[in-house]
Amino acid sequence: MKITKTKAFNVFFKPIWESNPVSGQILGICSALAVTVQLKTAVVMSLALTFVLAFSNLLISLMRKFIPRNIRIIVELTVIATLVIFADQVLKAFLYDISKQLSVFVGLIITNCIILGRAETYALGNPPFHSLLDGIGNGLGYSQILITVGVIREFFGAGKLFGFQVIPDAFYAAGYENMGLMVLAPGAFIAIGLIVWLQKTVSKE
């Protein structure tokens, strides 16, 4: 059997491009707008979300046979909230400056529909290993979009990447100007819109 036909492969790679949670299912847009002005915050946010998604999927899948059906959403949210608070505490301890810039948006991962969505539709009905892969795959799918948008916004909005100047001063001297629109929320909307367009066009074939 070819590796691209295995279930694990599909579970992991499908959400990265084909059924990407952001550009395919248009979920998690709020945080994608808020934290992508700079690449650095986008990367940290991506890591935090991937961590939460992977472990919430894994833990919920491990407990799936014991979770009473009538309180399953509460159980899922408890697990997710615990992981998010943990991620937030770690960021505050080791990446204080970035955690300040991310402000409420790390805490808001709890309400990110990608995570509860994956827990409900996937982790509750599938074994732990595939759930973990699904979590990481979806996390990377989200990260991929966030980082792309972050690159576009920081490059065009500030002429920098990771805080380093990449557009040479000579360009500015010659009359080049940073695009103010990219720093504002509409810039992220436009960037995400373009990515969705690109994705829909490519994957149709």
Add this chain to the structure above:
Amino acid sequence: MSNYIKSILFAAVLSMVCGSLLTLASTGLKEYQLKNIELDKHKNILKSVGLMDGEDSVSKERVEQLYSENIRQVWISVDGKSVPEQRKGQNDLPAYLFSQQGKVQAYIIPVHSRGLWGKISGYLAIKNDGATISGFTVYSHQETPGLGGEIEKKWFQKNFEDKKILDDQGTFVSIAIAKGSVKGRIPESRQKNFVDGISGASMTGKFLSAGLKQTLTEYEPFSERFRKNEIK
């Protein structure tokens, strides 16, 4: 076992496990977090007197070095005299002095103000003439990101530089945040006592203005002594 009891038991056990894990994480990481907060405060003090420009590229060691070389904490009694740490009373106020070449260049006062959603904490630095603001920074707040949250941004804080807390006659009037831009709204003679407000965040501005006024009034005896040139 009935379903209800099973659900309640499951929920109870899960909450216990999650709760204890979080307590563990929070106590374990507390030390690092407090260190970060302390460092961040020092950074903000340095920013308020212009020793740092707010970029994060400065290393921890450099911040601590700059801080210990230039900044010194003092306590101020109600009548504006400085008090040694050992003898400080309950009503004495903390302040920081920025000295260079053996002369006090500016004094920094901690500001704790009410905001729209929670407390706003920051530092206000005033030059040694006791009237001109050298800088203002915010290190903690709970205002709405993008609206009131802009108080932590450089563009807003930059407006405070070189504004005055005295009017033309030399009477204390404090510094206030205007509703919208200062130009056109505030009479010419008072423009130096106002900074541009944030659109969509007039409440934050109102509370912060009140907080700044209250703090500055408390420190007025100390500022007075700077104006009379009693502190060198």
